[in-house]
Amino acid sequence: MSAASFSFHPAAIEEAIFAARWYRERSPLAATRFVAELNQTIDRILEAPHRWPRSAHDTRKLKLPCFPFLVIYREVEESVLVLAVVLLWGGISFAIYPVGLALLGLRFSGGDIARANTAFTMLYILGGMVGRPVTGAAMDALGDPALGWTLAFFYGLAGAAALLALGRRR
Numbered sequence: 001m002s003a004a005s006f007s008f009h010p011a012a013i014e015e016a017i018f019a020a021r022w023y024r025e026r027s028p029l030a031a032t033r034f035v036a037e038l039n040q041t042i043d044r045i046l047e048a049p050h051r052w053p054r055s056a057h058d059t060r061k062l063k064l065p066c067f068p069f070l071v072i073y074r075e076v077e078e079s080v081l082v083l084a085v086v087l088l089w090g091g092i093s094f095a096i097y098p099v100g101l102a103l104l105g106l107r108f109s110g111g112d113i114a115r116a117n118t119a120f121t122m123l124y125i126l127g128g129m130v131g132r133p134v135t136g137a138a139m140d141a142l143g144d145p146a147l148g149w150t151l152a153f154f155y156g157l158a159g160a161a162a163l164l165a166l167g168r169r170r
Contacts, residue, residue, distance in 0.1 A: 005078070006045070016038060045060075049073070050075075060072070061073070070088060127154070135150040
C-alpha cells in the first residue's frame with residue numbers, strides 16, 4: 001500500500017533546510033545531491049510506508065543512502081508525516097568501543113583481561129553519560145561551533161591519557 005501524500009513537521013523542514021544550507025556553503029553540488037537524495041528517500045517511503053519496521057512512538061525511519069541522515073516518519077491515515085531529518089554523527093565514536101576491546105585482548109590475558117575490560121567499559125559508559133550533557137551545555141552557551149570544540153577537547157583528553165599510559169608502560 002502506498003501513501004497518497006506527505007507533509008513535513010515544521011522542525012523537520014528546519015532541519016532539512018539547515019542541512020542543505022550547510023552543504024551549499026561547502027559545495028553547491030553536494031547540496032544539490034543532498035536535496036535530490038532526500039526527495040528520493042521520501043519517494044521510497046511513499047511507495048511502501050510499512051516496509052520499514054516500527055520504532056519508538058509508532059514511528060519508522062529510513063537512512064539516506066549516501067548522506068549521514070535519517071528520515072523519521074509516522075503514518076497518519078493515508079498520509080506520511082515526516083517528523084525529523086536527523087544527522088547521524090556518532091559512527092566514529094561508537095567504533096572506538098570494539099577497537100578498544102580488541103586492543104585489550106592483545107595486551108591482556110587471563111584474569112587481567114576481565115579487569116581491563118571492566119575498567120574500559122566503565123570509562124566508556126562514564127564518557128557517554130558525561131560527554132553528551134557537557135556537549136549540550138556548551139552548545140547552549142556557545143552555539144553550534146561548541147560541538148566541534150567539545151569533541152576536540154574530549155578526543156585530546158583521551159589521546160593525552162593514552163600517551164601517558166604508553167609512557168608509563170615503558
